[in-house]
Amino acid sequence: MNRHDIPTPALVLDLDAFADNVTTMAGFVRSHGKAFRPHGKTHKCPEVARALVRAGAIGCCAARLSEAEVFAKAGIPGLLITTAVIGQAKISRAVALADSAPDTIFVVDDRQNVRDINDAAGKRSEPIKLAVDLFFGRTGIAPGQPAVELAQLIDSLPNVTFAGLQSYDGAAAHTTPFDARSTRTRTTMGKAVETKAMLERSGIACPLVTGGSTGTYRFDAENPGMTELQPGSFVFMDMEYGTIGGPNGSDYRDFKNALTVVTTVVSRSPGIAIVDGGYKAFSTDRPFTPGAVGIEGVVYNWAGDEHGRLDVTNASRELRVGDRIEFIPPHVDPTVNLYDSIYALRGDRVEAVWPIAARGKSQ
Amino acid sequence: MNRHDIPTPALVLDLDAFADNVTTMAGFVRSHGKAFRPHGKTHKCPEVARALVRAGAIGCCAARLSEAEVFAKAGIPGLLITTAVIGQAKISRAVALADSAPDTIFVVDDRQNVRDINDAAGKRSEPIKLAVDLFFGRTGIAPGQPAVELAQLIDSLPNVTFAGLQSYDGAAAHTTPFDARSTRTRTTMGKAVETKAMLERSGIACPLVTGGSTGTYRFDAENPGMTELQPGSFVFMDMEYGTIGGPNGSDYRDFKNALTVVTTVVSRSPGIAIVDGGYKAFSTDRPFTPGAVGIEGVVYNWAGDEHGRLDVTNASRELRVGDRIEFIPPHVDPTVNLYDSIYALRGDRVEAVWPIAARGKSQ
Numbered sequence: 001m002n003r004h005d006i007p008t009p010a011l012v013l014d015l016d017a018f019a020d021n022v023t024t025m026a027g028f029v030r031s032h033g034k035a036f037r038p039h040g041k042t043h044k045c046p047e048v049a050r051a052l053v054r055a056g057a058i059g060c061c062a063a064r065l066s067e068a069e070v071f072a073k074a075g076i077p078g079l080l081i082t083t084a085v086i087g088q089a090k091i092s093r094a095v096a097l098a099d100s101a102p103d104t105i106f107v108v109d110d111r112q113n114v115r116d117i118n119d120a121a122g123k124r125s126e127p128i129k130l131a132v133d134l135f136f137g138r139t140g141i142a143p144g145q146p147a148v149e150l151a152q153l154i155d156s157l158p159n160v161t162f163a164g165l166q167s168y169d170g171a172a173a174h175t176t177p178f179d180a181r182s183t184r185t186r187t188t189m190g191k192a193v194e195t196k197a198m199l200e201r202s203g204i205a206c207p208l209v210t211g212g213s214t215g216t217y218r219f220d221a222e223n224p225g226m227t228e229l230q231p232g233s234f235v236f237m238d239m240e241y242g243t244i245g246g247p248n249g250s251d252y253r254d255f256k257n258a259l260t261v262v263t264t265v266v267s268r269s270p271g272i273a274i275v276d277g278g279y280k281a282f283s284t285d286r287p288f289t290p291g292a293v294g295i296e297g298v299v300y301n302w303a304g305d306e307h308g309r310l311d312v313t314n315a316s317r318e319l320r321v322g323d324r325i326e327f328i329p330p331h332v333d334p335t336v337n338l339y340d341s342i343y344a345l346r347g348d349r350v351e352a353v354w355p356i357a358a359r360g361k362s363q
Numbered sequence: 364m365n366r367h368d369i370p371t372p373a374l375v376l377d378l379d380a381f382a383d384n385v386t387t388m389a390g391f392v393r394s395h396g397k398a399f400r401p402h403g404k405t406h407k408c409p410e411v412a413r414a415l416v417r418a419g420a421i422g423c424c425a426a427r428l429s430e431a432e433v434f435a436k437a438g439i440p441g442l443l444i445t446t447a448v449i450g451q452a453k454i455s456r457a458v459a460l461a462d463s464a465p466d467t468i469f470v471v472d473d474r475q476n477v478r479d480i481n482d483a484a485g486k487r488s489e490p491i492k493l494a495v496d497l498f499f500g501r502t503g504i505a506p507g508q509p510a511v512e513l514a515q516l517i518d519s520l521p522n523v524t525f526a527g528l529q530s531y532d533g534a535a536a537h538t539t540p541f542d543a544r545s546t547r548t549r550t551t552m553g554k555a556v557e558t559k560a561m562l563e564r565s566g567i568a569c570p571l572v573t574g575g576s577t578g579t580y581r582f583d584a585e586n587p588g589m590t591e592l593q594p595g596s597f598v599f600m601d602m603e604y605g606t607i608g609g610p611n612g613s614d615y616r617d618f619k620n621a622l623t624v625v626t627t628v629v630s631r632s633p634g635i636a637i638v639d640g641g642y643k644a645f646s647t648d649r650p651f652t653p654g655a656v657g658i659e660g661v662v663y664n665w666a667g668d669e670h671g672r673l674d675v676t677n678a679s680r681e682l683r684v685g686d687r688i689e690f691i692p693p694h695v696d697p698t699v700n701l702y703d704s705i706y707a708l709r710g711d712r713v714e715a716v717w718p719i720a721a722r723g724k725s726q
Contacts, residue, residue, distance in 0.1 A: 007726040139630035267502035279697040285647035334642040363370040
């Protein structure tokens with residue numbers, strides 16, 4: 001199968017650019033002596049997780065239990081579920097997951113949830129691993145004394161064990177420009193490192209401080225208190241990450257745009273070309289629109305659930321019904337979540353079709 | 364299974380409200396003597412399509428070939444594919460679909476595409492049915508002479524037959540208020556009716572003029588030139604349709620909010636509650652945020668791919684970790700497209716779980 005045979009709209013991955021991204025991030029993290037547990041919520045794809053493990057990742061983060069269950073079934077080791085697992089039914093599933101994949105780490109931020117997991121876990125040779133999620137504006141418990149007390153509770157219970165801290169500051173990832181991002185990250189991550197020191201003074205070992213993103217990995221890697229990085233989007237990249245800025249006012253060019261959405265022109269009228277990708281083909285949660293690849297002078301405009309509208313008055317080439325145009329997605333994670341598979345290309349040849357096995361697994 | 368056992372985030376459908384919506388629209392369309400072919404792109408769910416057929420629908424529209432293939436496989440009759448099918452591979456599949464479901468209608472707006480379909484169709488006892496898609500700002504060919512000429516081309520070819528006109532004005536559906544929507548719809552649909560008259564004067568019968576939406580169905584039903592209505596969103600409704608306005612400045616209350624997304628509070632911090640639904644649980648293509656049901660004084664704010672943040676300072680009730688909150692989706696079609704199934708509820712009892720079999724079928 002060739003690039004031009006793929007039914008559109010579809011996700012296509014440039015395997016060379018993808019390999020470069022994986023090598024770049026894995027090498028950077030390794031050279032700074034950190035563990036590498038990239039986030040699977042970006043790709044939801046066991047093949048991508050496996051490629052990362054081959055490059056040295058110790059495992060894979062999952063945003064949710066159901067996503068982790070898919071990765072576990074695919075044999076991906078070292079799972080870390082980055083949102084608390086809440087409610088009796090899900091906790092039962094979490095215990096089952098810990099039985100089959102005992103190295104799985106679950107994050108917590110609530111005392112009752114910790115007790116519920118402990119109660120559901122039952123007596124076991126290997127207690128369930130819990131990391132305390134720190135609050136920087138979204139989920140988590142306040143760093144410092146509140147986090148220490150939650151770790152002490154975990155430490156006091158027989159069927160769970162304290163694994164460490166999750167220190168993820170979602171808003172830092174896209175803070176622009178570079179220097180503001182650096183300052184914010186050092187401030188928030190500083191609180192995690194402080195909390196780790198408090199824990200150790202109180203006699204609780206804290207072997208894990210995990211966090212970081214594609215936007216902040218440079219600062220996290222240089223932070224002696226962080227033990228592990230969990231970036232996600234670097235594998236594919238997107239329009240938004242292209243704008244966050246590099247050092248000294250440069251563009252952010254650390255990683256390549258490896259993933260695009262390929263569309264077909266399905267209708268032409270004077271001055272406009274309609275492509276077959278709209279709200280169901282691209283995420284819409286950012287102020288960016290899809291970025292056309294290989295054609296100049298056109299701007300994508302949303303035209304409903306199934307369509308995009310291009311003003312082609314100043315297009316660098318003629319566009320006809322049936323022509324294909326690729327676009328860089330505005331925001332990669334929710335875009336990937338719209339598709340069932342990734343067409344993995346070497347040049348124009350489809351080398352593999354990778355199932356996005358955890359697509360829609362937000363539960 | 365009970366409402367409270369559903370793993371969140373999830374789509375839940377109030378079967379009573381859904382039945383009311385179906386009955387209201389089907390009755391209105393029938394009382395105006397029009398055919399009823401509701402759009403399947405909203406629900407992508409054979410069970411919903413079947414409920415509509417039971418209420419008198421003659422079939423089901425599909426936005427794309429792959430969506431139509433799913434409905435055909437489920438035995439839904441009277442398919443109309445509302446975007447042109449472009450390219451050799453898809454045309455081959457369209458011919459196969461016409462072989463197995465000969466009443467299927469395909470829309471076209473391009474002369475070469477018409478010839479390609481005719482060539483691929485081969486000699487056949489029943490020619491492939493093509494409707495000419497009229498342009499009102501997105502896909503389609505200009506109403507009037509250009510459309511007539513395309514119909515004449517179809518009429519001149521042996522393996523395809525002219526079925527009628529598709530006259531869909533996407534931007535009319537949400538034109539606000541009521542009177543502006545009425546004026547716009549009458550203007551654009553007037554051009555379709557004029558084109559139908561031109562066709563008939565030129566000796567080409569035009570038994571079908573199909574179009575309309577949940578926003579415009581009243582005007583379309585009163586238009587003597589339209590033969591068929593294809594609204595979609597009325598089955599479920601959403602935040603956006605709630606704002607388009609009814610007659611004489613009233614609210615738009617023609618249909619009920621039957622579909623909600625149920626979420627769980629997964630984290631609490633002073634003044635905020637974090638629910639487990641974000642960009643992967645709700646569409647984000649509209650300026651609306653999810654509308655909380657059954658709790659006052661809270662506003663949903665986006666908090667990333669997997670989370671929403673509620674300011675609970677003025678909440679009408681206490682919210683704790685594990686509590687469930689339902690939300691009306693901002694825009695229903697792309698929200699449904701995020702999920703694999705609909706939990707269909709009678710009161711609090713889960714009566715059925717309906718697969719969204721055409722989810723992601725945008726090809």
